[in-house]
Amino acid sequence: MRGIFSVTVENRSGVLSKIAGLFARRGFNIEQLTVGETDDPTVSSITIVSEGDDRTMEQIEKQLNKQIDVIKVRHLNALHSIEREGVIIKVNYTRSNRLDIMEICSVIGAKIVYMGTQSLVIEYFGEPEMVQSLLLNLRPMGIQEVARTGELALQKEQK
Structure with missing residues (x-):
């Protein structure tokens, strides 16, 4: 647990x-x-x-x-709290994977914040499960570096 x-x-x-x-x-x-x-x-x-x-x-x-x-x-616990995590990912960038990366970012809601000649940097802030999904989907592209915030959590209103 x-x-x-x-x-x-x-x-x-x-x-x-x-x-x-x-x-x-x-x-x-x-x-x-x-x-x-x-x-x-x-x-x-x-x-x-x-x-x-x-x-x-x-x-x-x-x-x-x-x-x-x-x-x-x-x-x-998940029912009574809001959980979020941030991540910045540097991934290999080529002509052949450019559209795949852009589609993954679009579906998940991540943002490309830097585009170089051989790599790009993606940022995302959201549910921890979506951070995992983003990393899993970008792994085949060649992740060079990852920086994560760790989870942030706040309790919702108390009843």
């Missing part, structure tokens, strides 16, 4: 290191990690994606809540 945690923390030096250390000590794997300052410069938001069973997800949430610098922990 895949778990997404939205963790609001004090924006101080060493907080991320403590959280990463917690995961390492407990043997939890961090699959994706995204960190950024919120609208309040004293507070940061961390999105952590991890894999494990229900018990593991429960333990992660409990351990995060015990951290001094943690303000709030939310264990998000």
